[in-house]
Amino acid sequence: MVDVILGLQWGDEGKGKIVDYFAPQYDIIARFQGGPNAGHTLYVEGKKTVLHQIPSGIFHQNTINLIGNGVVLDPVTLKRECDTVASFGIDVKKNLFISERTNIIVPTHRALDKASELAKGESKIGSTLKGIGPAYMDKTGRNAIRVGDLLDESFTTNYIKLRLKHQKLLDNFHFIEDISAWEEEFFEALEFLRTLNIVNGEYFINNHISQGKKVLAEGAQGTMLDIDFGTFPFVTSSNTISAGVCTGLGVAPQKINQVLGVTKAYCTRVGSGPFPTELDDATGEELRKIGSEFGATTGRPRRCGWIDLVALKYTCIINGVTQVVMTKADVLDSFEELNVCTAYKVNGELTQEVPYQMSKVKIEPIYKGYKGWNTDTTKITDAASLPANMSTYIEFINQYINTPVKYVSNGPGREQIVPL
Numbered sequence: 001m002v003d004v005i006l007g008l009q010w011g012d013e014g015k016g017k018i019v020d021y022f023a024p025q026y027d028i029i030a031r032f033q034g035g036p037n038a039g040h041t042l043y044v045e046g047k048k049t050v051l052h053q054i055p056s057g058i059f060h061q062n063t064i065n066l067i068g069n070g071v072v073l074d075p076v077t078l079k080r081e082c083d084t085v086a087s088f089g090i091d092v093k094k095n096l097f098i099s100e101r102t103n104i105i106v107p108t109h110r111a112l113d114k115a116s117e118l119a120k121g122e123s124k125i126g127s128t129l130k131g132i133g134p135a136y137m138d139k140t141g142r143n144a145i146r147v148g149d150l151l152d153e154s155f156t157t158n159y160i161k162l163r164l165k166h167q168k169l170l171d172n173f174h175f176i177e178d179i180s181a182w183e184e185e186f187f188e189a190l191e192f193l194r195t196l197n198i199v200n201g202e203y204f205i206n207n208h209i210s211q212g213k214k215v216l217a218e219g220a221q222g223t224m225l226d227i228d229f230g231t232f233p234f235v236t237s238s239n240t241i242s243a244g245v246c247t248g249l250g251v252a253p254q255k256i257n258q259v260l261g262v263t264k265a266y267c268t269r270v271g272s273g274p275f276p277t278e279l280d281d282a283t284g285e286e287l288r289k290i291g292s293e294f295g296a297t298t299g300r301p302r303r304c305g306w307i308d309l310v311a312l313k314y315t316c317i318i319n320g321v322t323q324v325v326m327t328k329a330d331v332l333d334s335f336e337e338l339n340v341c342t343a344y345k346v347n348g349e350l351t352q353e354v355p356y357q358m359s360k361v362k363i364e365p366i367y368k369g370y371k372g373w374n375t376d377t378t379k380i381t382d383a384a385s386l387p388a389n390m391s392t393y394i395e396f397i398n399q400y401i402n403t404p405v406k407y408v409s410n411g412p413g414r415e416q417i418v419p420l
């Protein structure tokens, strides 16, 4: 069977930490979408490390890690990540596998990303500029080159054709950038990629499932950044939701068992776009400071605000979430008062639904206030020791989203998690 861990907000919910925590219970950890726009932070032997494309099970010696067909893969970033992982004594050649159907991010995808954002001006998406949008456009436009093509003798010819196509688009944008250094790195990284385990991902994973092996699918980004159900157009270019597991790995829907949704105890967003509960004040600044809310991929300050239960209930429904993991609860330890958003006022009318065009309507969040717990929770290891005010806060969330919070994460460390 396949279980899933994915984000229920706008990304950076702490998915990497949670996957790393659960990884020992699984045989395979698989990424099914996204690319180097993701930044998943893990603490290994007390040392911080950030993974972008390699699944977060890589630090467990006996776990197989699969990069699925739904991912867009940047070979340059991958090579760097592999070097980092190797410095922890992990042999990626042994436990990293890549689907031959995985699409490759080429240097001109990154240039196109930049050109597109520049052309958008004020209405830019706030992309990580890793080439994600252009790479997925080439996938759906049926132009992409894929990892399996690396073994084909026409690879370089196809690459040149694609590059020429991209050059025309860049000319249309009047965008000039010397990509020769990127290209040199890219070709070096391709040589490295050729030495890794390239497999037929769909048979690889289904054969393991048939043998009774347990798979954990690791989401990137968050549901509110999903291309279909997120705050379009301020989204990423893939399906970040549980349905993306089927198309991004080649597993059938009935194989999916538990869907663990990860949410922060508050909310953040990086990049542009609607964020109803955003706090543009000292409280928002406090959340950013205490929560160290700076992007793991770009270092940009994350926008911070209260937890949004309207959006959270929506993302639980879309994903069929069976259990919720609440991270960064400790960040709220010193707050006297907390707020949870229970409804939106849209054009003067109250609603508990996420509107179609979140970016075009004015949303006023309606809050319910809670007393903070004013306790250092970071060393708590059992549910009974959690402060009563935290339990009340969680109980209300359970009721509202109609899905149980089953774990509370109370610090970035591997051991800082309390099963409820």
Ligand code: GDP
Binding pocket: 007, 011, 012, 013, 014, 015, 016, 017, 038, 039, 040, 041, 042, 291, 295, 296, 327, 328, 329, 330, 331, 409, 410, 411, 412, 413
């Ligand atoms: P991801 O992209 O969903 O994997 O999340 P990121 O790694 O981008 O951001 C989450 C950040 O919060 C990282 O710096 C983690 O080390 C940190 N983190 C995760 N869980 C907790 C927690 O429970 N408490 C605190 N204080 N930090 C956490």
Ligand code: IMO
Binding pocket: 007, 010, 011, 012, 013, 037, 038, 039, 040, 125, 126, 127, 128, 129, 130, 132, 133, 219, 220, 221, 222, 225, 234, 235, 236, 237, 270, 271, 272, 296
């Ligand atoms: P993880 O996996 C937070 C955001 C970008 C931008 C939008 C589109 O670490 O949670 P893209 O680069 O995909 O064109 O950017 O999506 N974004 C993320 N925000 N966490 C991420 O990944 C993100 N990946 C993309 O900031 O607003």
Ligand code: MG
Binding pocket: 011, 012, 013, 038, 039, 040, 041, 296, 297
């Ligand atoms: Mg992240």
